Amino acid sequence: MEGGPAGCPQVFVVDSQAPVTLMPSVVKRDFRKKKQYLLYLLVGLALLGVIIEAGFIYHLYKPPVAAQIPSPEKMIGHMKSPESNEIHPVQDKKLDYNKPAAFVQGGLRKNVDENGVMQWQTEGLGSFLHQVGYEDGRLLIQTEGFYYIHSKVYFSDSCSTFRHQVMWKTTRYREDTKLMQALRYSCVEGEPSGEKSADVGNSFLGGVFRLYKSDSVYVKVNESSLVRAGVQDNFFGIFMI
Structure with a gap:
């Protein structure tokens, strides 16, 4: 072996205790x-x-x-009832007959006072008063609440305006108050001369109003001569809702 600069051989030392480096x-x-x-x-x-x-x-x-599982009582009931598949109607609620109501009708002869207030029959086939008073064509309120008021008048149109009103008298106001009104004017031309003739018609009013104790309501017309008589043709009524 060839020596180093001094002629001595090269010696390599291996350290056996050094850690081994892992590869990447x-x-x-x-x-x-x-x-x-x-x-x-x-x-x-x-x-x-x-x-x-x-x-x-x-x-x-x-x-x-x-x-999901019906009780034994229900199962037995279905087995015994042959009408189990039928749909039964819903039972109506019981009517409250204690609420105030009134219905009055016209007579065989028309009856309207000098102020145009219509007069009514309180006894008859359909007329009745239940917790409601009556005086001189007026229905007297005894219980405060909301009432449905309705009226119908049968009249003749003789080429003039017919006015049908429902009036309210109360201590809350100095003068009577108009709750509802209907106006009607009709004039039919006759043939072949073209002359005008009278027509007949019906006026109906209805609405819900709050009334107080001691109040009164009545029907008023402007032309009493145009009102036609009839028990079923003229009526006036109220009932608490």
Whole structure:
């Protein structure tokens, strides 16, 4: 062996205790495995959460068992009743006969006073007074509340305006108040001369109003001569709702 500058042979010393340096490919492989394990763990946790949530939703929307299974009494009733498949009508609520109401009708002869206030029959086939008074064509309120008021008048039109009104008398106002009104004008031309002749018609008024104790309501017309007589043709009524 050729010597060094001093003619001595070169000596190489190997340290057996030094750590072995890993190759880069080995380090990358270990890091990849750790990433895969972590990914599998996250996916597993996500699936577990989905399963738990699905279980909660199922129990939340699951109907109770008692609602699905009828009781033995109901089952026996269905077996005994041959009309179990029929749809029964809904029972109406009981009528309250204690509420005030009144209905009066006209007579065979028309009866209107000098002020145009129509007079009525309180006794007859359809007329009645229930917790409502009557005086000089006026219905007297005894109980405060909301009332449906209606009136119909049968009249003749002789080429003039006919006015049909429902009036309200109360201590709250100095003068009587007009609640409802209907105006009618009709004139029919006769043939072939073209002369005008009278027409007949009906006027109906109806509405809901709040009335107080000691108030009164009545029907008024402007032309008493135009009112035609008739029990069923002229009427006036109220009832509490």
